[in-house]
Amino acid sequence: MNWQAIRAIYVFEMSRFFRTLLQSFVSPVISTSLYFVVFGAAIGSRIDQVEGVSYGAFIVPGLIMLSVMTQAISNASFGIYFPKFIGTIYELLSAPINFLEIVLGYVGAAATKALFIGIVILGTSALFVDLTIQHPVAMLLFLVLTCLSFSLFGFIIGIWAGNFEQLQLIPLLVVTPLVFLGGSFYSISMLPPIWQTISFFNPVVYLVSGFRWSFFGLADVPIALSLLAIAGFTMLCLGIIWWIFKTGWRIRQ
Amino acid sequence: MPMVQISNVHKAFADGFEALKGASLDIHEGEILALLGPNGAGKTTLISTICGITQPTSGAITVGGHDVVTEYRGARSLVGLVPQEINLEPFERVINTVRFSRGLFGKPKDDALLERILRQLSLWDKKDNRIMELSGGMKRRVLIAKALAHEPRVLFLDEPTAGVDVELRRDMWDIVAGLKEAGVTIILTTHYIEEAEAIADRIAVINKGEILLVEEKTALMTRLGQKELRIELHDPVTELPAPLADRGLRIEEDGQVLVYTYDTTQDRTGIATLIREVSEAGLVLRDLQTRQNSLEDIFVGLVSKQEDAA
Numbered sequence: 330m331n332w333q334a335i336r337a338i339y340v341f342e343m344s345r346f347f348r349t350l351l352q353s354f355v356s357p358v359i360s361t362s363l364y365f366v367v368f369g370a371a372i373g374s375r376i377d378q379v380e381g382v383s384y385g386a387f388i389v390p391g392l393i394m395l396s397v398m399t400q401a402i403s404n405a406s407f408g409i410y411f412p413k414f415i416g417t418i419y420e421l422l423s424a425p426i427n428f429l430e431i432v433l434g435y436v437g438a439a440a441t442k443a444l445f446i447g448i449v450i451l452g453t454s455a456l457f458v459d460l461t462i463q464h465p466v467a468m469l470l471f472l473v474l475t476c477l478s479f480s481l482f483g484f485i486i487g488i489w490a491g492n493f494e495q496l497q498l499i500p501l502l503v504v505t506p507l508v509f510l511g512g513s514f515y516s517i518s519m520l521p522p523i524w525q526t527i528s529f530f531n532p533v534v535y536l537v538s539g540f541r542w543s544f545f546g547l548a549d550v551p552i553a554l555s556l557l558a559i560a561g562f563t564m565l566c567l568g569i570i571w572w573i574f575k576t577g578w579r580i581r582q
Numbered sequence: 583m584p585m586v587q588i589s590n591v592h593k594a595f596a597d598g599f600e601a602l603k604g605a606s607l608d609i610h611e612g613e614i615l616a617l618l619g620p621n622g623a624g625k626t627t628l629i630s631t632i633c634g635i636t637q638p639t640s641g642a643i644t645v646g647g648h649d650v651v652t653e654y655r656g657a658r659s660l661v662g663l664v665p666q667e668i669n670l671e672p673f674e675r676v677i678n679t680v681r682f683s684r685g686l687f688g689k690p691k692d693d694a695l696l697e698r699i700l701r702q703l704s705l706w707d708k709k710d711n712r713i714m715e716l717s718g719g720m721k722r723r724v725l726i727a728k729a730l731a732h733e734p735r736v737l738f739l740d741e742p743t744a745g746v747d748v749e750l751r752r753d754m755w756d757i758v759a760g761l762k763e764a765g766v767t768i769i770l771t772t773h774y775i776e777e778a779e780a781i782a783d784r785i786a787v788i789n790k791g792e793i794l795l796v797e798e799k800t801a802l803m804t805r806l807g808q809k810e811l812r813i814e815l816h817d818p819v820t821e822l823p824a825p826l827a828d829r830g831l832r833i834e835e836d837g838q839v840l841v842y843t844y845d846t847t848q849d850r851t852g853i854a855t856l857i858r859e860v861s862e863a864g865l866v867l868r869d870l871q872t873r874q875n876s877l878e879d880i881f882v883g884l885v886s887k888q889e890d891a892a
């Protein structure tokens with residue numbers, strides 16, 4: 330393992346993050362606060378409680394997931410797309426490193442940023458609502474796994490994308506709808522039966538459900554299934570990345 | 583064993599274009615090899631294939647005995663590349679990009695070395711500047727600093743002096759000379775033939791994806807080198823007098839100058855006879871000049887010969 334290389338990539342990527350630290354910190358605080366004003370105050374005044382949890386607290390896990398997923402994807406996809414775009418990728422390709430090291434560096438940095446934002450949102454939420462976390466270890470595990478797997482997914486998008494529009498396309502057309510329809514702001518059991526069935530094809534449901542379980546002990550699907558889903562998603566992304574580097578698809582001509 | 587061994591390498595791009603057509607070349611440890619060729623000859627493609635940026639379609643390349651595809655770690659850790667295009671992250675600071683390069687190649691932090699490199703390239707006072715705040719020539723120096731940061735044993739310079747002022751060009755050749763002294767193998771491409779003539783040990787000529795020739799610079803210059811003798815006359819002539827007619831002389835400058843081309847490697851160059859004959863023909867000499875053929879003439883000759891053959 331070329332640990333120096335992993336570290337070099339990680340540090341380089343994180344320095345981009347630290348350059349815009351204030352922005353990285355302020356924007357999730359503001360957007361979370363807005364969600365609480367809109368969802369918490371407007372809807373929460375009509376929906377008092379969901380399965381015994383106040384609506385304000387109920388949406389916290391979904392809110393965190395929403396930001397963490399989109400941040401992980403955009404950080405990781407941009408992180409690898411940018412060198413491709415400006416040509417600095419020549420250095421990665423000519424360095425004595427393998428795919429795993431490149432991935433660990435880029436994905437590690439993207440996941441760290443997403444994790445940071447997740448924690449900022451958690452902290453901001455605690456200012457608005459009473460939060461209890463029943464299974465803190467599981468909560469952290471879910472959070473970290475989500476950061477990692479969606480960063481892997483973002484990495485794939487970054488390699489696939491041929492221009493900036495494509496870079497935005499998947500997050501906009503696929504991920505955001507899946508997250509919004511994935512029970513982030515409601516319980517699946519609140520839906521009509523047909524939509525409940527459809528929802529179970531949405532992978533995000535399993536993540537949000539598992540994550541919410543770690544807070545309140547409430548889940549739409551069994552917790553083991555949630556863990557399986559996220560492990561499966563991670564493996565799938567890793568497999569695709571392995572194939573990408575093996576064939577040089579979209580990077581090495 | 584050669585430091586870099588390129589054996590019958592073909593490279594076809596996705597669009598089917600074959601940029602390398604069976605290129606073979608051995609590069610010896612510690613030498614400076616100049617790779618010459620017109621635009622689109624395949625110089626960058628060859629370098630990219632050695633460095634791992636593109637994969638050869640067929641054929642084999644080793645660096646320091648390591649195959650560049652199967653033993654890429656061993657091969658690539660020996661190689662530094664200064665690319666032809668200026669590829670740098672505009673928002674990064676100089677020192678950070680150079681540190682990044684060193685780390686990427688698995689080398690432990692060594693800020694003293696980086697300082698030495700940056701000073702040598704006159705970049706030390708710009709080390710905290712962002713790349714976008716540098717001039718074009720400075721950016722090229724950053725590319726060189728990045729390549730040197732990981733202490734390569736083989737250095738590829740892909741047109742390092744394109745768009746570079748005289749002073750930097752001189753600095754650059756000083757650095758190259760220093761690296762050669764340290765035993766680094768250097769391969770450079772250039773369109774300035776006088777540059778190759780000045781610093782290379784060997785010259786390779788590539789065109790249309792084929793290596794046309796590899797030779798010691800001095801041997802090449804004498805083997806293909808021809809000299810011209812220019813005879814300036816006191817009175818211009820319109821045609822050659824009879825005894826000189828079949829000596830292959832050219833009349834230039836409105837009959838003021840006779841040009842005689844001869845091979846310096848031959849025992850008898852025929853100069854003495856020629857001069858006697860010129861006097862015997864009643865022509866009065868005013869001045870004599872000789873001129874050695876430059877590499878450029880040789881190079882243009884080679885490439886146009888291939889063009890004619892095609």
Ligand SMILES: Nc1ncnc2c1ncn2[C@@H]1O[C@H](COP(=O)(O)OP(=O)(O)OP(=O)(O)O)[C@@H](O)[C@H]1O
Binds near residue numbers: 597600
């Ligand atoms: N990615 C690519 N896809 C298709 N063709 C390519 C690609 N890269 C280079 N070529 C073609 O391969 C040939 C060789 O290109 P290369 O860049 O190696 O030339 P070069 O000798 O470096 O020229 P120059 O002196 O202009 O830098 C050219 O005809 C070029 O158009």
Ligand SMILES: [Mg+2]
Binds near residue numbers: 666
């Ligand atoms: Mg080139």
